[in-house]
Amino acid sequence: MKNFLKLTNFELNRFSKIYITLIGLTLVMQTIGMILLSSSYMSDVEEQLAMGNSMEWITINLGTFSFSSLTRTFWFGGPIIIAIVTLLIYVFFIWYRDWFGKNTFIYRLLMIPTARINLFFAKASTIFLMVLGLISLQLVFILLENELLKILVSDAFREDQSLKQIIFNFDYMGVLYPNSIIQFFINYGIGFMAVFVTFTGILFERCYRLKGILFGILFAGVSLLIFISPILLQVTILNEFFYPIEIFILMAITGLVVISGSIWMSHYLLNKKIRV
Amino acid sequence: MVLKRFWKLIALAITIVAILVTYFIHTAIVVASQFPDLEIKTISGDKSVLEHIAITGDYYQEEGNSSPLIVTLEGSTYYEELSYFEKLEPYFPPNEATKLKDNYRNFMRGKMYNPSSFFDNEEHLAYVGAEISDWGTNYLPEYYLEVDVLNKETNKSHSFQTDLPGVEEVNHVDVLKAQVVKENLYVIVKLNYLLADQYVDEIKVYTMDISSGQIVGDQTLFDPSEQSNKDRWSHLSFLNHHSEIGSGDNLLLVKDIGRDLEVNQTDGFTDEIKSELLERAFYIYNISTNQLQELQIPEEHYEKLLLNEFNLSGFVFDTHVYISYVDEGNLVVLSYSLENYKLESQQTYSLKELDMEDSNIKIIDNKIYAVENDMKNTAKIFVGDVTTGEVLYKGEIVSKQNSDDRNDYSLNFYSVKKN
Numbered sequence: 149m150k151n152f153l154k155l156t157n158f159e160l161n162r163f164s165k166i167y168i169t170l171i172g173l174t175l176v177m178q179t180i181g182m183i184l185l186s187s188s189y190m191s192d193v194e195e196q197l198a199m200g201n202s203m204e205w206i207t208i209n210l211g212t213f214s215f216s217s218l219t220r221t222f223w224f225g226g227p228i229i230i231a232i233v234t235l236l237i238y239v240f241f242i243w244y245r246d247w248f249g250k251n252t253f254i255y256r257l258l259m260i261p262t263a264r265i266n267l268f269f270a271k272a273s274t275i276f277l278m279v280l281g282l283i284s285l286q287l288v289f290i291l292l293e294n295e296l297l298k299i300l301v302s303d304a305f306r307e308d309q310s311l312k313q314i315i316f317n318f319d320y321m322g323v324l325y326p327n328s329i330i331q332f333f334i335n336y337g338i339g340f341m342a343v344f345v346t347f348t349g350i351l352f353e354r355c356y357r358l359k360g361i362l363f364g365i366l367f368a369g370v371s372l373l374i375f376i377s378p379i380l381l382q383v384t385i386l387n388e389f390f391y392p393i394e395i396f397i398l399m400a401i402t403g404l405v406v407i408s409g410s411i412w413m414s415h416y417l418l419n420k421k422i423r424v
Numbered sequence: 425m426v427l428k429r430f431w432k433l434i435a436l437a438i439t440i441v442a443i444l445v446t447y448f449i450h451t452a453i454v455v456a457s458q459f460p461d462l463e464i465k466t467i468s469g470d471k472s473v474l475e476h477i478a479i480t481g482d483y484y485q486e487e488g489n490s491s492p493l494i495v496t497l498e499g500s501t502y503y504e505e506l507s508y509f510e511k512l513e514p515y516f517p518p519n520e521a522t523k524l525k526d527n528y529r530n531f532m533r534g535k536m537y538n539p540s541s542f543f544d545n546e547e548h549l550a551y552v553g554a555e556i557s558d559w560g561t562n563y564l565p566e567y568y569l570e571v572d573v574l575n576k577e578t579n580k581s582h583s584f585q586t587d588l589p590g591v592e593e594v595n596h597v598d599v600l601k602a603q604v605v606k607e608n609l610y611v612i613v614k615l616n617y618l619l620a621d622q623y624v625d626e627i628k629v630y631t632m633d634i635s636s637g638q639i640v641g642d643q644t645l646f647d648p649s650e651q652s653n654k655d656r657w658s659h660l661s662f663l664n665h666h667s668e669i670g671s672g673d674n675l676l677l678v679k680d681i682g683r684d685l686e687v688n689q690t691d692g693f694t695d696e697i698k699s700e701l702l703e704r705a706f707y708i709y710n711i712s713t714n715q716l717q718e719l720q721i722p723e724e725h726y727e728k729l730l731l732n733e734f735n736l737s738g739f740v741f742d743t744h745v746y747i748s749y750v751d752e753g754n755l756v757v758l759s760y761s762l763e764n765y766k767l768e769s770q771q772t773y774s775l776k777e778l779d780m781e782d783s784n785i786k787i788i789d790n791k792i793y794a795v796e797n798d799m800k801n802t803a804k805i806f807v808g809d810v811t812t813g814e815v816l817y818k819g820e821i822v823s824k825q826n827s828d829d830r831n832d833y834s835l836n837f838y839s840v841k842k843n
Contacts, residue, residue: 157433164432281436284443312454313487327455329448330508388534391525392512 151262155270160277162245163238167278170234174227174282175289181223182293186300189213193305203304214307215294219318231282235275239343242271243350247424255424264418265411268347275343280336283324290314341403344410345371351414355421367413371406378402455505458489460823460833462500464805467778469817471497473807477788479795479821480517481803481837492516493835495821496843517841520669524549531574531581542669543602543609549574550604552611554597567597573609573634584637590628590644593617600627600662601675603711609634610711612675614660624648625660627677629714645709645716646679656683656702663738663747674762676738676745677707701733708745708765717765719745725758725770739787744768746787746810750775750794755785757792757810771813778804778818786840791816799834 160167189210196206218224246254257267290311297306315321326332349364356363373380378398382390390398427434464474479495483502491504494517503516514537515522521537528549535541536553543550550573556565572583588597596616603610609632616625626648631641646660663676681703704726706719721729728751729736735750745760753776759769775783775794783794787810794806807817821835 153430153433157430160432160436277433277436277440280440280444284440284447287443287447310454312451316488325447327451328508332444332448386534391529391533392514393509396509396512 151260152266152269152273155260155262155266156273156277159242159270159274163242163274163278166234166238167281170227170231170282171285174231174286175292177227178218178224178289178293179296181221182218182296183300185218185221185223186213186297189217189305190301207305210305212307213297213301213305215290215297215309215314216317218293218297219314219321228286235279235282238278239275239346240350242274243347243354247354252424258418258422258424264422265415268351268411268414268418272340272343272347276340279339287311287325337403341375341407341410344407344414348410348414348417351417351422355417355423357423367410371410374409375399375402375406458485459483459491459493459500459502459505460825462493462495462821462835463824464495464497465820465822467818467820469807469815469819471817471819473791473817474805474819476843477793478517478841478843479803479805479837480839480841481797481835483833483835484799485833487832495837499824519841524669528574531572535572538599539669540601541599543604544669545604547576548604549576550602550609552599552602552609554599554613560593562593564593564595567591567594569599569611569613569630571609571611571632571637573604582634582637586632586637586639588613588615588628589630589639589642591615595623601664601711603673604634605712607634608632608640612709612711614662619648622657624658627660629709629711643714645677656681657699658682663736664740672740673711673713674740674745675709675711676740676747677709678736678738679703679705679707680733682733699733701730704729706738706747708740708760708762719747719760719765720767721747721758722767725749725756728756737785737787741787741790746792748785748787748792750783750785753780755783755792755794755806755808757787757808759810769811769813771808771810773806773808773813773815775806778806780804780806784838784840788840788842793840795821795837795840797837799836801831801833801835803835803837 192210193206196210197203201209246252246257258264260267294309294311294314298308309317312327315325323335326335345368349368352364352367353360376399378390378395382388382395464471474497477496481493481495482490483493484490489504491502493503494501503511506516513522519537520539521532521535521542524542524544525532525537531549531551535551538553541551541553551571553570554567555570557568558566560566567588569586569588570583571586572581574581591597594615594617598614598616599611600614601610601612611630611632613628613630614625615628616623618624625646627645629641629643629645630639631643632638633640648658659680659682661678661680663678680701682699682701685698685700704721706721708717708719709715710717729747729749732749732751737748739746739748740762743762745762746757747760748755748757750756753774755773755775757771757773758767759771760766761768773792778796780794780796780798782797783804783806784797786793790809790811792808792810796804801823803821805817805819805821806815808815821837
């Protein structure tokens with residue numbers, strides 16, 4: 149356990165500079181976006197007021213300013229997309245840097261007197277923590293930016309939105325921030341399962357190189373098939389046989405099968421087949 | 425020492441847990457306070473007439489929150505407030521067919537939970553579903569009937585599929601009723617298809633031999649080709665409870681004939697078509713005796729029934745058929761005996777005092793229920809006895825919070841059910 153924690157902490161430290169940059173970038177870009185958009189809106193409003201138009205006329209013709217005015221722009225979505233892409237790349241890089249960095253670091257890692265699967269778990273936990281960390285901090289940022297909005301735009305032209313409305317009005321945030329905690333576990337459970345399977349795929353490549361890519365893709369394909377097999381059965385030969393709750397239970401089981409299969413396979417590869 | 429070494433890990437973990445836990449607590453509170461708790465407030469009469477009654481509808485809020493809901497004497501239940509697992513149930517509010525699932529879990533697998541597709545008595549549970557096998561080259565669906573009959577004594581079910589004889593190019597097939605009589609399964613379907621440039625309805629009664637799975641009888645109740653008139657439209661509707669699995673033999677049908685009046689064709693576009701109802705006839709079809717009997721409507725009611733095209737409801741209960749309509753604030757109920765098909769009594773209840781403009785009517789156990797459906801934040805309820813004409817209850821669905829800041833929503837009730 150201690151070795152696992154040490155390794156996780158080590159992995160976090162290795163990525164912390166980029167990670168903190170991502171957090172900073174998100175906060176800065178979204179704040180700048182909020183300031184730019186609201187001040188441009190307010191200057192439009194002032195222009196209209198100067199032209200003698202009534203406040204009512206302005207709210208109808210210019211529209212009111214709400215948090216959604218920000219979420220629809222690149223200022224808000226851009227850093228989120230950059231963070232997602234960075235973390236996706238890091239899912240691969242977290243392994244390959246140990247092989248391709250200076251003086252094959254993986255050699256030392258594999259020699260640490262602990263179960264090698266701890267390496268796998270530490271890297272996976274690092275990815276999970278960083279994903280969840282960004283997700284949580286984004287929530288805090290939304291609240292902060294919402295307060296900023298209240299300072300920048302006067303009451304008359306502002307449409308206040310609750311946290312839930314902000315999330316509801318922004319398409320893919322519904323997936324990132326579901327209403328029910330079970331849906332949260334489902335969404336992120338599927339995501340983390342995909343990370344496990346990708347890790348195993350990477351290990352296949354590291355063990356068998358070119359041939360390994362093929363094994364990795366095959367492994368991912370089989371995992372996907374196993375995971376969605378209840379749905380496949382439901383829509384093909386079984387013809388709506390299962391009740392929704394049964395599909396849920398079956399997919400929870402197949403999901404666990406895929407995760408255990410992935411861990412077991414990675415354990416085997418790390419112990420028996422890994423090449424440095 | 426440990427703290428110092430792992431501080432990044434610990435800080436990140438604490439941040440995540442703290443924020444996400446707060447978020448989900450916040451969300452749970454927001455969801456819970458999003459919808460007003462509704463209750464039924466009595467204006468006059470005895471509340472007990474609403475026991476085992478569920479009023480279902482939709483809730484709309486200006487900000488975009490909406491949810492189906494059920495109101496009973498115990499209070500209100502919103503679909504959006506249900507747990508994740510409760511939401512997995514495909515139907516809300518539950519209907520009579522979904523309730524069958526609890527007792528016949530295996531039999532109910534893969535079926536469409538349309539109550540009129542089911543028949544339930546002491547010996548049998550039967551299902552007939554109109555399903556689409558393919559789409560033809562002319563983009564019309566090709567239907568077949570999926571039949572499943574459970575013998576409750578042996579607990580064995582017999583399922584088969586059958587084409588619809590005499591049906592070629594149809595637009596839509598609707599199963600109106602299934603009924604097991606001895607060894608036969610009677611299935612009543614409504615077909616909708618294009619005949620001489622007009623969509624027409626046709627009602628067919630198929631008799632199936634359960635053991636062989638063969639259709640042994642095929643009868644048309646209303647043949648549209650006989651009455652096809654290019655200038656007129658005709659609709660057949662089935663007034664018995666769609667929401668209930670009746671084991672009764674009698675079906676109440678209404679046949680409407682009308683015409684479309686074209687208004688405003690000067691600009692080259694037909695921008696408005698007004699429809700006018702010309703004839704309206706009511707029939708009772710008895711499945712066991714295979715008899716179709718027209719009900720005689722007294723002149724004074726007939727005129728009003730033509731004027732109130734959409735304010736019509738009809739029910740078959742026990743030994744009586746009821747036809748009910750709302751006219752100028754009055755709720756009128758005509759009761760016909762099923763023995764001789766004669767008008768036995770007529771009741772008129774005044775809804776004026778309750779100021780109910782638009783309402784949904786239902787007759788359950790000799791009581792008539794009217795629930796206001798006017799997209800307001802309250803809804804009036806009226807209950808009357810159809811045999812005596814007595815007013816049993818008047819009430820209103822209101823918000824418990826009773827505060828003025830929550831009037832940004834509207835309620836739309838569309839059904840009253842036995843719970």
